[in-house]
Amino acid sequence: MSEVEFKKAPDSLQDRLAQVVDLLHRHKLVEDLAHRQEGHQHARVENLVHRQNLAELQRKLDELHPADIAHILEALPLGDRLTVWQLVKAERDGDILLEVSDAVRESLIADMDDHEILAATRDMDADELADLAPELPRDVVHELMDSLDAQDRERVRSALSYEEDQVGALMDFEMVTIREDVSLEVVLRYLRRLKELPGHTDKLFVVDYDGILKGVLPVKRLLVNDPEKLVVEVMASDPVIFHPDEDAHDAAQAFERYDLISAPVVDRTGKLTGRLTIDEMVDLIREESETEVLNMAGLREEEDIFASVWKSLGNRWAWLAVNLITAFVASRVIGMFEGSIEKLVALAALMPIVAGIGGNSGNQTITMIVRAMALDQLGTSNTSRLLRKELAVALINGLVWGGVIGVVAYLLYGSWSLGVVMTGAMTLNLLLAALMGVLIPMTLARVGRDPAMGASVMITAMTDSGGFFIFLGLATLFLL
Amino acid sequence: MSEVEFKKAPDSLQDRLAQVVDLLHRHKLVEDLAHRQEGHQHARVENLVHRQNLAELQRKLDELHPADIAHILEALPLGDRLTVWQLVKAERDGDILLEVSDAVRESLIADMDDHEILAATRDMDADELADLAPELPRDVVHELMDSLDAQDRERVRSALSYEEDQVGALMDFEMVTIREDVSLEVVLRYLRRLKELPGHTDKLFVVDYDGILKGVLPVKRLLVNDPEKLVVEVMASDPVIFHPDEDAHDAAQAFERYDLISAPVVDRTGKLTGRLTIDEMVDLIREESETEVLNMAGLREEEDIFASVWKSLGNRWAWLAVNLITAFVASRVIGMFEGSIEKLVALAALMPIVAGIGGNSGNQTITMIVRAMALDQLGTSNTSRLLRKELAVALINGLVWGGVIGVVAYLLYGSWSLGVVMTGAMTLNLLLAALMGVLIPMTLARVGRDPAMGASVMITAMTDSGGFFIFLGLATLFLL
Numbered sequence: 001m002s003e004v005e006f007k008k009a010p011d012s013l014q015d016r017l018a019q020v021v022d023l024l025h026r027h028k029l030v031e032d033l034a035h036r037q038e039g040h041q042h043a044r045v046e047n048l049v050h051r052q053n054l055a056e057l058q059r060k061l062d063e064l065h066p067a068d069i070a071h072i073l074e075a076l077p078l079g080d081r082l083t084v085w086q087l088v089k090a091e092r093d094g095d096i097l098l099e100v101s102d103a104v105r106e107s108l109i110a111d112m113d114d115h116e117i118l119a120a121t122r123d124m125d126a127d128e129l130a131d132l133a134p135e136l137p138r139d140v141v142h143e144l145m146d147s148l149d150a151q152d153r154e155r156v157r158s159a160l161s162y163e164e165d166q167v168g169a170l171m172d173f174e175m176v177t178i179r180e181d182v183s184l185e186v187v188l189r190y191l192r193r194l195k196e197l198p199g200h201t202d203k204l205f206v207v208d209y210d211g212i213l214k215g216v217l218p219v220k221r222l223l224v225n226d227p228e229k230l231v232v233e234v235m236a237s238d239p240v241i242f243h244p245d246e247d248a249h250d251a252a253q254a255f256e257r258y259d260l261i262s263a264p265v266v267d268r269t270g271k272l273t274g275r276l277t278i279d280e281m282v283d284l285i286r287e288e289s290e291t292e293v294l295n296m297a298g299l300r301e302e303e304d305i306f307a308s309v310w311k312s313l314g315n316r317w318a319w320l321a322v323n324l325i326t327a328f329v330a331s332r333v334i335g336m337f338e339g340s341i342e343k344l345v346a347l348a349a350l351m352p353i354v355a356g357i358g359g360n361s362g363n364q365t366i367t368m369i370v371r372a373m374a375l376d377q378l379g380t381s382n383t384s385r386l387l388r389k390e391l392a393v394a395l396i397n398g399l400v401w402g403g404v405i406g407v408v409a410y411l412l413y414g415s416w417s418l419g420v421v422m423t424g425a426m427t428l429n430l431l432l433a434a435l436m437g438v439l440i441p442m443t444l445a446r447v448g449r450d451p452a453m454g455a456s457v458m459i460t461a462m463t464d465s466g467g468f469f470i471f472l473g474l475a476t477l478f479l480l
Numbered sequence: 481m482s483e484v485e486f487k488k489a490p491d492s493l494q495d496r497l498a499q500v501v502d503l504l505h506r507h508k509l510v511e512d513l514a515h516r517q518e519g520h521q522h523a524r525v526e527n528l529v530h531r532q533n534l535a536e537l538q539r540k541l542d543e544l545h546p547a548d549i550a551h552i553l554e555a556l557p558l559g560d561r562l563t564v565w566q567l568v569k570a571e572r573d574g575d576i577l578l579e580v581s582d583a584v585r586e587s588l589i590a591d592m593d594d595h596e597i598l599a600a601t602r603d604m605d606a607d608e609l610a611d612l613a614p615e616l617p618r619d620v621v622h623e624l625m626d627s628l629d630a631q632d633r634e635r636v637r638s639a640l641s642y643e644e645d646q647v648g649a650l651m652d653f654e655m656v657t658i659r660e661d662v663s664l665e666v667v668l669r670y671l672r673r674l675k676e677l678p679g680h681t682d683k684l685f686v687v688d689y690d691g692i693l694k695g696v697l698p699v700k701r702l703l704v705n706d707p708e709k710l711v712v713e714v715m716a717s718d719p720v721i722f723h724p725d726e727d728a729h730d731a732a733q734a735f736e737r738y739d740l741i742s743a744p745v746v747d748r749t750g751k752l753t754g755r756l757t758i759d760e761m762v763d764l765i766r767e768e769s770e771t772e773v774l775n776m777a778g779l780r781e782e783e784d785i786f787a788s789v790w791k792s793l794g795n796r797w798a799w800l801a802v803n804l805i806t807a808f809v810a811s812r813v814i815g816m817f818e819g820s821i822e823k824l825v826a827l828a829a830l831m832p833i834v835a836g837i838g839g840n841s842g843n844q845t846i847t848m849i850v851r852a853m854a855l856d857q858l859g860t861s862n863t864s865r866l867l868r869k870e871l872a873v874a875l876i877n878g879l880v881w882g883g884v885i886g887v888v889a890y891l892l893y894g895s896w897s898l899g900v901v902m903t904g905a906m907t908l909n910l911l912l913a914a915l916m917g918v919l920i921p922m923t924l925a926r927v928g929r930d931p932a933m934g935a936s937v938m939i940t941a942m943t944d945s946g947g948f949f950i951f952l953g954l955a956t957l958f959l960l
Binding site: 068071188191192194196197199200202219222223225255257282283286289293294296309319330331334338342345346347350351353355359360361363364376377393404408412456460 | 497545547551554555557668671672674675676679680681682699700702703704705706735736737738739741758759761762763765766769770772773774776777779786789792793796797799800801803804806807808810811812814815818821822825826827828829830831832833835836837839840841843844847848856857858865869872873876877881884885888892936940944948
C-alpha cells in the first residue's frame with residue numbers, strides 16, 4: 001500500500017520565500033565571483049555552480065502553486081523579482097499574473113514583450129482578460145480581442161464597461177445552466193458529459209429558453225434528492241441575486257452574511273448574465289481593509305513595498321503636502337501667542353502635551369467610527385447619540401488625565417494656576433478631539449466621500465491647532 | 481405560471497436598519513405619550529397604536545435573515561437593542577447569537593435568563609457550542625454539557641482546549657466521510673440516504689477504518705465521473721490539510737491562496753478530526769484587519785460603538801496613559817531648551833512643524849510595513865534593503881519639503897540661518913521617522929509581539945521628542 005503524502009500548505013510560506021531568497025543569493029554570489037574572475041580558469045567551474053543553482057531554483061519554482069509564486073514575487077525587490085519571473089515556465093505566466101497585486105503586475109508586464117503577453121493570456125477566460133486588459137499594451141489588447149469569439153468579445157467588453165467596484169467588473173461567465181422541466185437524472189447525465197465543472201460550482205442556474213433566471217439548484221439538493229424528481233420541484237426559487245451595476249462592496253457583505261459560495265448576476269430584465277464567486281469576494285474584503293488602513297494614514301493606494309523611491313514619493317506626497325499646510329497653520333496659531341511664550345517659557349514646553357494627547361484620543365475615536373461605517377453599522381443618523389457618548393468619554397479622560405498632568409505641571413513649575421490652565425486645556429482639547437473624531441468621518445460620508453480618507457492627518461491637524469489655541473489662549477487670559 | 485420573486489439581498493442593509501429604527505422611534509414616541517397621559521381616556525387608544533407598532537416591527541424582524549438581525553442589533557444602542565432582541569422569536573435566538581460580535585453578544589446574553597439560554601443553544605452543533613461557551617454562565621455550560629452525547633461532549637472539550645487563533649478552535653465536525661474502495665454509484669446512493677448535506681460541502685472525506693484520511697473526493701469529480709468508477713480512482717490524494725494546533729491566520733491565507741471552500745483537519749497520526757470552511761475563514765480575515773486597524777490606533781479590542789462610557793474608557797485608557805508619558809518626555813525635551821526659546825521665541829512656533837511632519841511621514845512608513853507583515857510579504861530578513869529605500873524617500877522629502885518650509889521660515893522671521901536650521905531639522909527628523917517606522921514593527925515582530933500594537937502612538941512619540949530635540953538642538957548650536 002502506498003503512503004499518501006499530504007500537501008502541507010500553511011506555515012511554510014515564509015520558509016518557501018526564505019528558500020527562494022537563499023537560492024537567489026547563492027546565484028548572485030556566484031555571478032559576482034564569475035564577473036571578478038572573468039578569463040580566469042576558475043570561471044568555468046563557477047559557471048557550472050551558477051547553472052546548478054539556477055536549475056535548483058527553477059525546480060523549486062516548478063513545484064509551487066501559482067499563488068505561492070505570486071506571493072514570492074510580491075515579496076522580492078525588483079531585480080530578484082524579474083530573475084524569478086524569467087525562470088517561471090511560460091505556460092504558468094498567465095495564472096501568476098492573475099494572482100499578483102496590481103503594483104507588482106505592472107512591473108512584470110513591463111518586463112514582457114508582446115509575444116510573451118499574448119502567449120500568457122491565450123487561454124484566459126473572458127473575465128480574466130477583462131481584469132488584465134487595463135494594464136496591457138493597447139495593441140496587445142486589440143490582438144487579443146480579435147482572437148476571441150463573438151460571445152467572449154462581448155463579455156470582455158461588458159466587464160470592462162463597469163467600474164472597478166461594481167459587480168459587473170467582478171463576475172465571471174462560467175455558469176452551468178439547466179432547464180427547470182427536466183429530471184435530476186437528466187441533470188446528472190448532462191454534468192457527466194461536461195467532463196469538468198467550473199471552480200466554485202455549488203449551484204446550477206435554472207434558466208428558461210430566453211435565459212431568464214428561474215431559480216438555482218444547489219448541488220447539495222441535486223445529490224440528496226430522488227433522481228426521478230424534476231428540477232422545478234427541488235430548486236430554490238428565491239436565491240440571493242445581484243445586478244451588474246450594484247456595488248461590489250455590498251455584494252461582498254451579502255456573501256459574508258449569507259455564507260454564499262456562488263451567486264447569479266442578472267440584468268434588469270431578469271436574464272442571467274454572469275456569476276459571482278466567494279474567491280473574488282474574499283479578495284475584495286482583503287483589499288477593502290487594506291485601502292482603509294492606507295487611506296487613514298494618508299497613503300494613496302497599495303504600495304509595492306519594493307517600489308522605486310520615486311513611486312513611493314508619488315504615493316505619499318499629496319498628504320504630506322496637506323500636512324505641511326496644517327502644520328503651518330498650527331505654527332501660526334503659536335505665532336499669535338509669541339508674546340505670552342516670551343513672558344512664560346514653560347508654555348512652550350507644556351503645549352505639545354495638550355496637542356499630543358488630543359491627537360491620540362481623536363485618532364482612537366475616528367478609527368472606531370471609520371471602522372463602524374465601513375461595516376455599515378453606522379449610518380449618518382446616529383450622530384447625536386454617538387457624539388454624546390464620545391463627549392462623555394472625553395470629559396472624563398480630560399478631567400482625570402488632565403488633572404494628573406496639571407499636578408505634574410505644578411510640581412515642575414510651582415504654579416497652581418498653570419496646573420489648572422493645563423487641566424482645563426486638556427479637557428477642552430479632548431472634547432474638541434471627540435467632536436471632530438465623530439464629525440469628520442460623518443461629514444465625509446454625507447458628502448459622498450470615503451470617510452477614511454486622510455482621517456488621521458485631519459484629526460491631528462484639528463487637535464494640534466486647536467490644542468495650541470486653547471492652551472495658549474487660556475494661559476494668556478488667566479496667567480499673564 | 482407563477483412569477484418567481486427574487487430575494488434582493490444587497491444595498492438594502494441600511495434601508496432595513498432605517499426601517500427598524502423608524503418603527504422603534506414610533507414605538508417609543510407612543511410609549512412616552514402613554515406615560516404622560518396615564519389614566520387619561522386616550523391611553524387605551526395609544527396603547528393600541530403602540531401594540532400595532534410593535535407587531536409591525538416583529539413582522540419585519542421575522543422576515544429577516546438571522547445575519548441581518550445580528551447586524552441591526554450591532555447597530556442599535558443598548559436600550560433599542562434589547563427591545564428588538566425581546567421581539568425576536570425564541571427559536572432564532574441561537575442563530576443570531578452565533579452571528580453577532582463578541583461585545584454585542586455579551587450584552588444580549590446578559591439580558592437572558594438561564595432557561596432562555598438553554599433553549600437557544602439546545603440545537604447547536606458542538607463547534608457552535610464551543611464558540612459560545614466562554615461567554616455563558618458557568619452552570620448553564622455544565623447543564624449543556626450534560627445534555628450532550630459522549631462524542632459531542634468530547635468535541636466541545638477538544639475545541640475549547642485550543643487557543644482562539646488555532647485551527648482547532650475554528651473547525652467544525654460536519655464531515656461526510658466515505659471509503660476509498662466503493663464505487664461512485666454507492667457514494668451517490670449513500671448521500672441520498674443522508675437527506676441533507678452540511679453547508680459548504682464541496683468535498684467528501686475519504687478515510688480508512690481507523691479514521692485515517694486517505695484523500696478527498698471533490699463533489700465536482702463525483703458529478704462528472706462515471707458512477708462505475710471507484711472512489712480511489714477519482715479522489716485527490718494530496719489535498720491541502722491542516723492540523724488543529726496550527727495558526728488559524730495561516731489557514732485563512734491558505735484558503736485565500738488556493739481558493740478553498742472546505743479542507744480537512746487531521747491530527748498528528750493522520751486521523752481526520754474536523755474540517756475548516758471558507759465562511760469561518762472570511763470572518764477571520766475580517767477580524768484580523770479590524771484588530772490591526774484598532775491596534776495601530778491604540779485601541780485594545782473591538783469596541784461596540786454603543787458600549788457604555790465606562791467600557792470605552794477601559795478600552796482606551798492603556799494607550800492614552802502611554803501617550804501621556806511620551807508626551808511628558810517630549811515636554812521635558814523642550815524644557816531642556818527653555819533658555820534658547822526665551823532668546824528666540826520663533827523656535828516655539830516652528831518646532832511643532834518639524835515634529836508634526838515627522839509624525840505623519842513615520843505613520844505612513846509604519847502603516848505600510850505593518851500591512852506588508854500582516855500579509856506575510858515581509859519577514860525580518862529584508863530589513864536593511866527596506867531601510868535604505870525608506871531613508872532615501874525621507875531624505876528627498878526632507879530636502880524638498882524642508883526646503884519649502886525653510887523658505888517660509890525665512891520669509892516670516894527674516895533669518896536665513898533660521899531657515900537653514902529648519903530645513904536641516906526637517907530632513908533629520910524625517911530620516912529618524914523612516915528609521916523608526918521600519919525598526920519598530922520589525923523589532924516587535926522579532927520579539928514575537930504584534931507589530932501593529934500601538935504603532936501609531938510609538939512612532940509619534942519618537943518623532944515628537946526626536947523632532948524637538950533635533951530642531952532645538954541645532955538652533956541652540958547654530959543660532960544662539
